[in-house]
Amino acid sequence: xxxxxxxxxxxxxxxxxxxxxxxxxxxxxxxxxxxxxxxxxxxxxxxxxxxxxxxxxxxxxxxxxxxxxxxxxxxxxxxxxxxxxxxxxxxxxxxxxxxxxxxxxxxxxxxxxxxxxxxxxxxxxxxxxxxxxxxxxxxxxxxxxxxxxxxxxxxxxxxxxxxxxxxxxxxxxxxxxxxxxxxxxxxxxxxxxxxxxxxxxxxxxxxxxxxxxxxxxxxxxxxxxxxxxxxxxxxxxxxxxxxxxxxxxxxxxxxxxxxxxxxxxxxxxxxxxxxxxxxxxxxxxxxxxxxxxxxxxxxxxxxxxxxxxxxxxxxxxxxxxxxxxxxxxxxxxxxxxx
Amino acid sequence: xxxxxxxxxxxxxxxxxxxxxxxxxxxxxxxxxxxxxxxxxxxxxxxxxxxxxxxxxxxxxxxxxxxxxxxxxxxxxxxxxxxxxxxxxxxxxxxxxxxxxxxxxxxxxxxxxxxxxxxxxxxxxxxxxxxxxxxxxxxxxxxxxxxxxxxxxxxxxxxxxxxxxxxxxxxxxxxxxxxxxxxxxxxxxxxxxxxxxxxxxxxxxxxxxxxxxxxxxxxxxxxxxxxxxxxxxxxxxxxxxxxxxxxxxxxxxxxxxxxxxxxxxxxxxxxxxxxxxxxxxxxxxxxxxxxxxxxxxxxxxxxxxxxxxxxxxxxxxxxxxxxxxxxxxxxxxxxxxxxxxxxxxxxx
Numbered sequence: 001x002x003x004x005x006x007x008x009x010x011x012x013x014x015x016x017x018x019x020x021x022x023x024x025x026x027x028x029x030x031x032x033x034x035x036x037x038x039x040x041x042x043x044x045x046x047x048x049x050x051x052x053x054x055x056x057x058x059x060x061x062x063x064x065x066x067x068x069x070x071x072x073x074x075x076x077x078x079x080x081x082x083x084x085x086x087x088x089x090x091x092x093x094x095x096x097x098x099x100x101x102x103x104x105x106x107x108x109x110x111x112x113x114x115x116x117x118x119x120x121x122x123x124x125x126x127x128x129x130x131x132x133x134x135x136x137x138x139x140x141x142x143x144x145x146x147x148x149x150x151x152x153x154x155x156x157x158x159x160x161x162x163x164x165x166x167x168x169x170x171x172x173x174x175x176x177x178x179x180x181x182x183x184x185x186x187x188x189x190x191x192x193x194x195x196x197x198x199x200x201x202x203x204x205x206x207x208x209x210x211x212x213x214x215x216x217x218x219x220x221x222x223x224x225x226x227x228x229x230x231x232x233x234x235x236x237x238x239x240x241x242x243x244x245x246x247x248x249x250x251x252x253x254x255x256x257x258x259x260x261x262x263x264x265x266x267x268x269x270x271x272x273x274x275x276x277x278x279x280x281x282x283x284x285x286x287x288x289x290x291x292x293x294x295x296x297x298x299x300x301x302x303x304x305x306x307x308x309x310x311x312x313x314x315x316x317x318x319x320x321x322x323x324x325x326x327x328x329x330x331x332x333x334x335x336x337x338x
Numbered sequence: 339x340x341x342x343x344x345x346x347x348x349x350x351x352x353x354x355x356x357x358x359x360x361x362x363x364x365x366x367x368x369x370x371x372x373x374x375x376x377x378x379x380x381x382x383x384x385x386x387x388x389x390x391x392x393x394x395x396x397x398x399x400x401x402x403x404x405x406x407x408x409x410x411x412x413x414x415x416x417x418x419x420x421x422x423x424x425x426x427x428x429x430x431x432x433x434x435x436x437x438x439x440x441x442x443x444x445x446x447x448x449x450x451x452x453x454x455x456x457x458x459x460x461x462x463x464x465x466x467x468x469x470x471x472x473x474x475x476x477x478x479x480x481x482x483x484x485x486x487x488x489x490x491x492x493x494x495x496x497x498x499x500x501x502x503x504x505x506x507x508x509x510x511x512x513x514x515x516x517x518x519x520x521x522x523x524x525x526x527x528x529x530x531x532x533x534x535x536x537x538x539x540x541x542x543x544x545x546x547x548x549x550x551x552x553x554x555x556x557x558x559x560x561x562x563x564x565x566x567x568x569x570x571x572x573x574x575x576x577x578x579x580x581x582x583x584x585x586x587x588x589x590x591x592x593x594x595x596x597x598x599x600x601x602x603x604x605x606x607x608x609x610x611x612x613x614x615x616x617x618x619x620x621x622x623x624x625x626x627x628x629x630x631x632x633x634x635x636x637x638x639x640x641x642x643x644x645x646x647x648x649x650x651x652x653x654x655x656x657x658x659x660x661x662x663x664x665x666x667x668x669x670x671x672x673x674x675x676x677x678x679x680x681x682x683x684x685x686x
Contacts, residue, residue, distance in 0.1 A: 003364065029358065115630065116630065116639075117639075117654060117655045121657050125657070140409060141415075144597065145635070145637055146448065146600060147447075147637050147657040150422055151419065151658045152657060152658040153415050153419075154419055176414065177414045177415070177416045179414060180409065180413070181413055181414070181415060181418060182409050182411060183597075183598075183601050185594045185595070188343060188344070191343045218634070219590055219634055219635065222586060222587065222590035222631060223587050223588075223594065225587070226587060227583065227584070229348060231342065231348065238340065238343055259633075261629075261630050262629065268630065271631065
């Protein structure tokens with residue numbers, strides 16, 4: 001909330017006269033202006049010796065404040081926006097795509113939670129390569145643990161492409177050039193980068209970023225969370241809201257990974273605590289080590305899909321030489337992805 | 339845009355907010371003397387705060403130049419792939435182990451190696467500290483090593499022994515290829531291996547954190563250091579730590595700093611860890627110490643275990659390597675391939 005002096009630079013009507021008038025009513029910043037009774041202020045302005053300038057000043061202040069707000073939207077506009085702008089991106093893992101009825105949705109922040117070695121980074125790499133291949137857009141990957149492996153991405157891409165095509169190498173080069181990776185090692189740098197990204201996406205439309213992956217957000221927040229102060233929680237909430245804003249405004253799909261910590265009775269629970277639970281739109285839980293038999297993925301939270309305990313999916317990535325394939329076994333609710 | 343997302347101390351933040359400055363835009367146009375007056379701090383502190391704030395709000399400006407960087411300093415995956423192809427690994431002197439590791443210990447990554455006592459973790463650490471010094475002509479990195487010892491298990495006599503064996507191996511290799519001895523001058527004095535290992539001994543956890551904080555400055559002065567070995571990372575954090583939440587915060591902060599060092603100075607970080615038992619699914623299992631949150635801190639994880647009478651290494655976590663295990667032995671010359679004692683071929 002800026003003091004009134006700073007506004008004079010851009011709006012010369014807020015001159016010293018106007019500021020003295022406001023100061024006489026105890027208004028020094030735009031927050032004070034909002035809190036004050038505006039009709040009473042206007043009445044005082046009319047009684048002043050230079051009523052026009054003061055009234056113009058008041059109107060200018062009101063318009064400055066209103067321009068900082070978001071516009072009101074109605075349900076029809078939101079539905080249109082959701083149908084036209086926000087499509088689903090396939091992750092490349094058929095099991096997840098079926099579970100999520102299409103894949104990851106643009107405009108949603110999806111969280112992958114799981115214990116160590118459950119396949120979170122692998123899903124991120126696989127989705128990045130799939131989106132780079134199939135969509136005409138870029139993928140931004142923020143890596144906190146130096147676990148972005150270009151070798152693995154190249155493997156995924158070469159498995160995706162048609163073996164008969166002669167242009168495989170060129171295609172791999174083109175797709176890998178659309179995946180942009182940056183290493184981030186503390187939460188402040190991440191917030192900076194996210195703001196920079198948001199500004200760049202707003203100003204330059206040619207970037208066409210489709211997916212933003214942060215692997216892993218919990219290792220950035222863990223050093224600041226707790227310790228008696230609320231600052232860590234504030235940073236976590238700021239990061240979460242910034243991600244949701246980027247996802248909605250620029251029609252991106254945001255994927256975030258989280259790890260697990262010990263909870264009661266020796267069970268594992270997701271890290272980052274209770275206040276984080278409400279921030280992502282979709283939460284997926286991976287359980288167990290990935291292996292030939294598969295990993296379970298459960299939906300913990302979703303805005304419109306039902307999450308009963310039966311809708312679990314067995315999924316497996318890995319096998320170094322085998323691509324992610326799917327095999328249906330038995331009843332419809334269980335799928336084994338090999 | 340918010341003052342709470344500036345990396346400044348809590349007291350400075352509190353003073354800023356109570357003086358009415360809640361957003362970056364409100365302090366960006368201030369002079370240091372005005373800020374110092376408002377917050378009742380020294381002018382130096384005010385200059386520091388404004389420097390941090392201007393560093394942040396600089397990113398708000400639009401990119402005028404033609405550079406199409408979505409995020410400053412990012413690299414495309416294609417460039418990273420090429421960089422990776424040219425990077426070398428640190429060999430462990432055991433070809434089986436090198437095979438499952440994809441060549442050896444990779445640079446720019448943090449590798450955690452854990453195992454029961456006596457399995458050979460310190461031996462592996464010392465072997466890596468010696469092997470990193472193998473010159474580039476012999477396929478090594480030709481770099482120096484930093485060894486942070488928390489347990490006091492670093493024996494100089496053993497390092498000399500391993501260095502002598504390494505020098506002998508290099509001479510043999512030289513002879514095998516019948517190279518011109520002048521073309522590759524290798525300093526075969528084992529003592530020169532000792533010269534290139536920087537040794538830090540830490541006795542408490544605060545010293546450990548202090549050394550890791552100091553490492554950034556140290557590494558920018560000694561740019562030829564290619565491996566940082568911490569033996570072991572757990573020792574000071576396991577006993578007498580009452581506040582578990584503090585321990586988690588310290589460990590995750592330390593892990594991020596090490597990751598940053600690995601990436602920034604293009605070196606390998608090797609962390610040696612101990613094991614503990616955990617009650618899981620109705621039975622006691624051996625897992626690496628320091629809990630679940632530390633498990634995510636390393637890029638790669640290797641677990642050393644006994645299989646019958648043989649030592650084995652198992653890749654537990656890696657972004658690009660499949661899970662595999664291989665045997666190895668600890669000999670007088672260091673870590674080597676294990677040769678089976680059995681003369682007969684076993685029919686499986």
